[in-house]
Amino acid sequence: MARLSAGLVVLLLLLAATGAGAHAFLDRAEPRVGGTVRTPPAQVTLWFTERLEPAYSRVKVVNAAGQQVDKADGSVDSNDPRMLRASLVPLGPGTYRVIWRVLSVDTHVTEGDFTFRVGS
Amino acid sequence: MRHCLAVVVSLLMVLAVVAPVSAHGLAGKRFFPSTLAIDDPFVSDELTLPNVLHIKRRGSGDEPPAQETSFSGEFSKRITPNFGISFEGALVHVDPDEGESLTGFENLEVGLKYQAFTSAAHEAIVSLGLGWEVGGTGRKATGAESFDVVTPAIFFGKGFGDLPDSLSALKPFALTGLVGLAIPTRAKSRTVKVDGDEVEVEIERHPNVVKWGFALEYSLPYLTSYVRDPGLPSFMRRLIPLVELELETPIDRGQGGLTTGTVNPGIIWAGRFFQVGVEAVFPINERSGKNVGVRGMLHFFLDDLFPTSIGRPLFGR
Numbered sequence: 001m002a003r004l005s006a007g008l009v010v011l012l013l014l015l016a017a018t019g020a021g022a023h024a025f026l027d028r029a030e031p032r033v034g035g036t037v038r039t040p041p042a043q044v045t046l047w048f049t050e051r052l053e054p055a056y057s058r059v060k061v062v063n064a065a066g067q068q069v070d071k072a073d074g075s076v077d078s079n080d081p082r083m084l085r086a087s088l089v090p091l092g093p094g095t096y097r098v099i100w101r102v103l104s105v106d107t108h109v110t111e112g113d114f115t116f117r118v119g120s
Numbered sequence: 121m122r123h124c125l126a127v128v129v130s131l132l133m134v135l136a137v138v139a140p141v142s143a144h145g146l147a148g149k150r151f152f153p154s155t156l157a158i159d160d161p162f163v164s165d166e167l168t169l170p171n172v173l174h175i176k177r178r179g180s181g182d183e184p185p186a187q188e189t190s191f192s193g194e195f196s197k198r199i200t201p202n203f204g205i206s207f208e209g210a211l212v213h214v215d216p217d218e219g220e221s222l223t224g225f226e227n228l229e230v231g232l233k234y235q236a237f238t239s240a241a242h243e244a245i246v247s248l249g250l251g252w253e254v255g256g257t258g259r260k261a262t263g264a265e266s267f268d269v270v271t272p273a274i275f276f277g278k279g280f281g282d283l284p285d286s287l288s289a290l291k292p293f294a295l296t297g298l299v300g301l302a303i304p305t306r307a308k309s310r311t312v313k314v315d316g317d318e319v320e321v322e323i324e325r326h327p328n329v330v331k332w333g334f335a336l337e338y339s340l341p342y343l344t345s346y347v348r349d350p351g352l353p354s355f356m357r358r359l360i361p362l363v364e365l366e367l368e369t370p371i372d373r374g375q376g377g378l379t380t381g382t383v384n385p386g387i388i389w390a391g392r393f394f395q396v397g398v399e400a401v402f403p404i405n406e407r408s409g410k411n412v413g414v415r416g417m418l419h420f421f422l423d424d425l426f427p428t429s430i431g432r433p434l435f436g437r
Binding site for chain 1: 144146148149151240285288341344345346347348349351354357392393421423424427428
């Protein structure tokens with residue numbers, strides 16, 4: 001049974017290397033998820049675990065009142081298809097929510113949101 | 121029995137209308153990993169191979185205590201995005217304190233599951249299932265019964281990500297569970313033993329059994345992606361500590377209320393294409409045993425490994 005499992009693992013990994021693609025989960029972000037920054041950031045940057053489909057991947061940033069505070073230029077980085085970013089208008093102290101919805105290149109959709117704070 | 125199953129299968133097929141359901145145990149932001157001891161609440165294209173359990177069982181009647189090791193595998197396949205079928209088999213090695221050791225297959229188990237409700241906003245899933253243990257397909261000497269057992273069940277999964285931000289530390293928690301009724305197709309079995317001139321007849325009664333269980337999980341992936349990133353190393357960001365309760369309560373035929381089961385604390389590491397998990401197995405009472413066991417599982421996400429072939433539903437998208 002152990003040999004069978006080992007063989008299956010190798011087979012699956014070999015096959016995986018030729019066309020597989022997982023769900024794109026958020027790996028990390030800048031500003032950090034749930035973090036606090038003293039200096040207002042000029043942009044938010046999100047790194048995902050998979051390559052993203054640029055045409056169907058979005059990010060938006062809103063303030064506590066729900067008003068959009070990004071410059072509506074959210075896009076997948078042309079050099080790093082795992083990176084999604086958006087420029088921000090000058091932010092005052094407060095809590096901001098980053099909302100994203102992305103499509104990985106193998107057509108799996110994932111979505112999520114997180115907050116960060118500007119201030120001490 | 122097979123006619124009844126065919127009717128139920130047909131009904132479930134009719135109910136399985138195409139609806140937006142994510143495979144892979146996703147409900148909104150929540151990723152539910154496949155649990156080791158109890159069945160999952162979601163429909164998926166996944167493969168468990170193997171799920172290994174090693175524990176010392178208590179003796180009962182004429183049977184001495186025995187070391188038991190089982191290697192099981194399960195293949196789950198979506199027919200439509202919210203309706204799936206699964207096949208599970210297990211090879212068991214029993215090494216009793218007295219007498220010869222035995223190895224044999226358990227009965228084949230076939231499962232149907234319909235994911236009836238999914239709420240992305242509330243990270244919630246409810247599914248209806250029907251399990252069928254096919255009697256006579258395993259080895260009788262290692263405990264496989266000669267009759268069928270049918271188990272209708274309800275499954276649920278609920279993430280706590282919709283809690284208010286003031287309780288954000290609790291958001292990574294999730295609870296999954298199931299309640300089912302295992303209905304044997306034979307109420308009792310009669311065994312005739314002939315020893316010289318003496319004839320002994322043993323009657324074993326087979327009760328209906330409520331099968332129930334829960335899994336409480338704390339998802340570090342959820343914590344770091346949606347709540348607060350404490351800067352954990354990448355290996356730890358994929359860990360999901362959990363504790364599972366796997367319980368059985370007979371309800372009739374002289375055994376009513378005699379609950380047995382195990383508490384299974386452990387941890388799962390969920391990667392891109394597979395997850396691995398390990399749990400300790402603690403019997404909940406003396407009826408369930410006295411010794412601590414261990415369980416391990418390797419589990420593949422076929423929808424991610426083969427997104428355009430066997431990892432997608434047969435019908436619908």
